Amino acid sequence: xxxxxxxxxxxxxxxxxxxxxxxxxPLLKQQVENSIYTAVDHLVKDAIxxxxxxxxxxxxxxxxxxxxxxxxxxxxxxCMTLQSYDIPVYIIFGNHDPVNRKYAPTGWPRNVHIFDTTxxxxxxxxxxxxGISLWLQL
Numbered sequence: 001x002x003x004x005x006x007x008x009x010x011x012x013x014x015x016x017x018x019x020x021x022x023x024x025x026p027l028l029k030q031q032v033e034n035s036i037y038t039a040v041d042h043l044v045k046d047a048i049x050x051x052x053x054x055x056x057x058x059x060x061x062x063x064x065x066x067x068x069x070x071x072x073x074x075x076x077x078x079c080m081t082l083q084s085y086d087i088p089v090y091i092i093f094g095n096h097d098p099v100n101r102k103y104a105p106t107g108w109p110r111n112v113h114i115f116d117t118t119x120x121x122x123x124x125x126x127x128x129x130x131g132i133s134l135w136l137q138l
Contacts, residue, residue, distance in 0.1 A: 004126065005052045009043055011094075012036060013063035014071040037074070044078050048085050053126055055087060059094030076108060083111035090122060091115065 018032050047055050062071055079089050092115045108114065113122055 002126065005050060006054050006056060007043060007047050007050075007052050008056045008058065009040075010058040011060045012040060012057070013060055014040075014075060015068050016063035040075075040078055044081055047082060047087055052087060054124060055082060055089045056092070057089060058092045061091070061093070079112050080109045083109040087111065088113065088124070093117070 014036060016036070018035075022029075024032065043055070046052075057075075061075060062068075082089055089109075089112045091112060115122070
């Protein structure tokens, strides 16, 4: 039987401040504040190293009312890295995310599928060397 490998992550809250970092030394505060970016960097490296079939990013990817452009482009860049390895990314926005097109970044890489706010089915087809495909409904 063919295996299906994927990484699922949720509640990244890119751009969030971490209350535990308050009062810490400047170096420790910086490390704590950057920890989510370090985690996402590792997620992307692991997806490539493990040759996953796809990545699911589910809800609350951002954590600010203004959803900073810096954080949106950071995530877009990570998706572009995965695209260069032919790894699809499926995004499901949460209540902190830019569902409104006014705030959402434009020009997501072609490997990114953003699920609508209404129920939706996405069929994933895994190509095998033998020509047989495996499909999965997300």
